[in-house]
Amino acid sequence: MSWAGLMVAGALALSGQQDGSGAQAPDTGPVTDLGEIRADATLEQRARTFVQEAVAPPRGRRAARWNRDVCIRVANMDPQYAQFMIDRISDMAAELGLKPGEPGCRPNIIIASTNDGPLMAQALAGSMEADMRPVLGISDRGRAAFQAFQTSEAPVRWWHVSLPYDVDTGDLALGMMKVRQVSRLRSNTREDLARVMVILDVTKIGRVSFGALSDYVAMVVLTQADPDAETSTYDTILNLFRTDDRSAVLTDWDRDFLTALYSASRDRPRQSTLAREIAGRMADGQRRPDTTVDQP
Template sequence: MTSSPEAGADQQLPPIIQDPESTVLEDVVVDGRRLDQAIDDFVADIVAPPVNRGPARWHRRVCVGAINFRTEVAQAIVDQVSNVAAEAGLEVGEPGCRANVLIIGTEDGSSLAAGLVDRAPRAFRPLYSGAARSREALDRFVSTDAPVRWWHVSLPVGREDGRPAVRMPLDERYPVIRGEGRLRTATRNDLIKVFIIVDVSAARGVDVRRLGDYVGMVALAQIDPEADPSSYDTVLNLFDAPEVQRGLTAWDRSYLQAFYGAELNARAANQQGGEVSSSMYRDLRDAPPTDDAEDGSTADPTP
């Protein structure tokens, strides 16, 4: 884990606030749908990988870094995102590791995003197949007024050797992928970088630990920023329901554990989603009702 904060009162997040009492997720019906149907819809709608690619995920290890926050805020965010990653089964880098999950605080998210993309466009859309979403999606990343915006970069690799499974810039030949089958693929899609920009002015009033949970969720999966999660019990509603500040829920944890526990080697992307749905359904069906509210006891990040 690593953090590289910069001092400055204008980069503050506000005091921690307490969670009100939360609503427990029904174990049979969600928003008028059967649990299995709600899970299928969530898994199908919530992730947006590059075109013609299955969902990407981190392979074994992440290193979380935060910059342009005060020291204690940066560390709180890094720690919480790292906790989410560890809970999903990933290894977390030690302090000083090279960050592949980069979280940046700013008072103007759009200006920062535009500047980063202008200076290093290939960092966001590398010149190989399956690296990132479309140019139009990148434009939306720059222009959105969301409190948190994110951009994933991934790399298709061989499942056995981890070598690039697509032709890279300057390569003369396409790679040979051995072990491909009619129903199963010998490749996987690895996340290699995610840029996450937190507009601190828009995020004021949000508990830092809940913010870390939200950032952890969008860091570990290619969450579609235009998806509507309002009918699900998920931390992704954090900024749409500020009066009910929820951290990572049982629904979120079940999704991440299912996502990182599935093989994801089916050739058809919808079959990969089916693996995640089935695992998530078994977990939520058999789990006792829980209250995801916590005491919000994170230290006050203000001076």
């Protein structure tokens, strides 16, 4: 059985619920106006600090992103809510130039709800460690992060798997244990997300609108978001469970970040170089005439 099949089977067994698909979208709750952001000369540095704080690739690797296709499966959720979440994430993925999968596609994003997040995480880690950590030191954030995924009390937890690919041929480049540089300005490998697992603990999510939850999940499956990031001074959906606002949406800041990540060069030789490019593109997006930048 594939990793996706194992995860969904395990999720269903732990919850006794059914896989969700197709139906009318639910009421997503009110949309909150998060206000304007004031632009100034520190904008690019602020964006760079956000990228450094919010993105957590494996040690020594560059930030990964999906290369083209994403296929989402939501398990243990009422079908209409499951389909709404799939559609919300798929719409954002399409805006970034990705191709959302058709019904019946082989999932590379699995989202499962449960009433015991640690139990599900531990069960999946025990049965799927080889899939969740396929190339030690390259594909994931390491043993400590893997343990934290299993024991966290967070309402939403996630695990990313990324792999290096040859920039020119698209071939898997696992033989390159270190990124080989063509020059100081270019690497011949890129970092692609290969799969993402998300567990929603319904006992801890609380009174969060489903639209807000779906946007939060979209953010963490489309980028290697750091679950421990300190983002309280930024206007971002990543603060959903850290503030009193339970009906937030993806903000202009979030969208500019995702757009910058997915439009940045794939062959930057180092994470620091890539982060600078992403920050510059974010700043350009934030300087739109109708957008300003918040200060802490």
